[in-house]
Amino acid sequence: MAKSPEEQHPVKAYGWAARDNSGVLSPFKFSRRVTGETDVRFKVLYTGICHSDLHHVKNDWGASKYPMVPGHEIVGEVTEVGCKVTKFKVGDKVGVGCMVGSCRSCADCKEDLEPYCPKKVLTYDFYYPDGTILYGGYSDHMVADEHFVLRWPENLPLAGGAPLLCAGITTYSPLIYYGLNKPGLHLGVVGLGGLGHVGVKLAKAFGAKVTVISTSPSKGQEALERLGADAFLVSRDPNQMQAAMGTLDGILDTVSAVHPILPLLSLLKNHGKLIMLGAPAKPLELPVFPLLMGRKVVAGSNIGGLKETQEMLDFCAKHNVVADVEVIPIDQVNTAMERLEKSDVKYRFVIDVGNTLKAP
Ligand SMILES: NC(=O)c1ccc[n+]([C@@H]2O[C@H](COP(=O)([O-])OP(=O)(O)OC[C@H]3O[C@@H](n4cnc5c(N)ncnc54)[C@H](O)[C@@H]3O)[C@@H](O)[C@H]2O)c1
Ligand SMILES: [Zn+2]
Numbered sequence: 537m538a539k540s541p542e543e544q545h546p547v548k549a550y551g552w553a554a555r556d557n558s559g560v561l562s563p564f565k566f567s568r569r570v571t572g573e574t575d576v577r578f579k580v581l582y583t584g585i586c587h588s589d590l591h592h593v594k595n596d597w598g599a600s601k602y603p604m605v606p607g608h609e610i611v612g613e614v615t616e617v618g619c620k621v622t623k624f625k626v627g628d629k630v631g632v633g634c635m636v637g638s639c640r641s642c643a644d645c646k647e648d649l650e651p652y653c654p655k656k657v658l659t660y661d662f663y664y665p666d667g668t669i670l671y672g673g674y675s676d677h678m679v680a681d682e683h684f685v686l687r688w689p690e691n692l693p694l695a696g697g698a699p700l701l702c703a704g705i706t707t708y709s710p711l712i713y714y715g716l717n718k719p720g721l722h723l724g725v726v727g728l729g730g731l732g733h734v735g736v737k738l739a740k741a742f743g744a745k746v747t748v749i750s751t752s753p754s755k756g757q758e759a760l761e762r763l764g765a766d767a768f769l770v771s772r773d774p775n776q777m778q779a780a781m782g783t784l785d786g787i788l789d790t791v792s793a794v795h796p797i798l799p800l801l802s803l804l805k806n807h808g809k810l811i812m813l814g815a816p817a818k819p820l821e822l823p824v825f826p827l828l829m830g831r832k833v834v835a836g837s838n839i840g841g842l843k844e845t846q847e848m849l850d851f852c853a854k855h856n857v858v859a860d861v862e863v864i865p866i867d868q869v870n871t872a873m874e875r876l877e878k879s880d881v882k883y884r885f886v887i888d889v890g891n892t893l894k895a896p
Contacts, residue, residue, distance in 0.1 A: 541566035541603065544668045550896055551675025552869055553603040559593035561869050563896040564603055566671055568679050576624050576685045577616040581890035583673035584609030584699040584859070585869070586730060587792045588634075588815065590876055592661045596817040601661055607673030608634040608659040609701040609886075611694045621682050629688035631849070633701035634659055634839050636670065636680045648843040650684075674869065676893055686846055689853035696858030699730055699884040700849060702839065703859060707735035707788055708848040709840030710811045711742060714833075716786040719743025724787035724803055726771070728755050728763075731790035731813055733883040734859055736763045739788075741855040747784065749803070758882070762860070771799060782806075790814045797834070798823045806830040811837055859884045865892035 542548070545567035553564035571577045589606040591597055614628045624630060637657030638645050644652040657664075660672030686701070688694075711717045716739075723744045725735045732748070736759070739746045747767040748759040756768040769776050777799055784803045791814040800810055801823065812820075812834065826832060840848065852858065860883045864872050872885040887893075 545569045549675055551605045552866055553605045554593040555603050557595040565896055571616045571618050573618040573620040574681050575618045575679050576614055576682050577679045578612035578614045578630055579677050580610055580612045580673050582611045582695045582698045583607040583887045583889050585872055585885040586702050590873055601669050604661050605671035605675050606660055609698045610673030611698045623682050631686040631688055631701045632678055632680050636684045648841040650841050651838040686849055689850055692853040693858055695863050695886045696861050698886050699859035700852055703730045703734045705840035705845045705848050706813055707731055708738050709844055710837035714809050714811060717742040721785040724749050724784045727790040730884040733763055735788045736765050737857045740764045741857055784808055788813055794818050801826040801832055804832050809833040811835050861886040863888050
């Protein structure tokens with residue numbers, strides 16, 4: 537008979553897990569591997585709630601594995617290191633994002649582009665090679681190979697910094713790769729949620745003029761006054777959209793649901809780039825003529841490599857970029873998920889795992 541999650545590995549662990557696609561989380565006991573030679577074990581302090589966690593627990597993408605402990609924006613403190621670990625010592629603050637493994641030898645891995653490795657291993661909702669399920673950061677502790685563990689910059693706040701491990705790198709990496717990090721460019725950010733609001737801050741830190749494009753007029757004042765955006769467009773207002781046509785060099789689209797992209801292509805200058813970061817469960821319609829006529833680009837981007845993630849954390853520490861977070865105790869995680877589904881969060885929930893997760 538297959539072993540229970542509590543017996544599969546030698547080290548006891550606990551957290552909160554979804555058991556089915558209702559997505560409802562509840563306390564859960566499981567186990568983790570012993571600390572291998574190149575592994576870092578750490579106590580989890582804070583874990584952000586990404587919209588991808590919601591997609592995963594609800595099985596939006598059709599491949600979820602239960603029981604599922606979500607969480608891939610994880611900050612903690614090292615409790616044990618393997619004998620060959622060189623980067624970390626006990627007591628260090630560290631982070632783990634969306635990935636905990638890759639082949640380390642393919643063309644992409646050699647270029648520090650681990651998210652594009654065909655053998656990448658995600659932090660949770662993923663199988664180990666031995667067939668057991670990997671569990672994420674809504675849990676008491678984590679263990680991961682040091683290559684996939686980030687050094688936490690000294691002055692970077694723990695709770696506000698946690699979302700950078702996914703929302704931060706997911707918006708930072710395309711700004712660099714697609715050449716949208718040059719000062720003076722005019723960039724748009726669509727969807728002012730977890731990714732979007734960090735995208736605004738990063739684009740500003742790179743010296744861009746930033747326009748937020750949102751369906752919710754209520755987010756306007758805050759986008760301008762609190763997040764530092766230069767302009768705000770209500771995407772449902774045809775007059776506003778018409779007036780802004782052909783003004784943007786690039787757009788980060790972070791919308792989590794199906795939405796029309798023609799209005800966004802219209803906002804781009806000729807040769808402008810629309811970068812898709814949101815992961816709606818169903819395909820979007822792609823109108824080709826505006827692409828041809830303006831030689832416009834529609835592209836995508838998946839988180840970022842480990843080297844670049846470290847660079848991003850250091851950049852954020854230097855430029856005081858953190859997420860605006862609502863810190864919650866873990867027993868409010870289900871309410872937080874419901875509110876996230878309704879876009880009722882400014883702008884990222886972060887679970888205070890270290891102080892509120894109790895052993896079941
Ligand atoms: N590419 C990647 O590597 C990567 C990494 C992390 C997350 N994601 C995906 O990015 C998306 C956003 O994640 P998040 O954590 O920022 O989510 P979020 O819920 O915090 O933000 C999503 C935003 O989209 C807006 N929105 C939702 N439906 C909309 C619609 N129909 N039209 C216009 N706006 C709408 C919401 O109001 C919200 O502001 C998710 O789909 C997530 O899975 C992708
Ligand atoms: Zn994420």
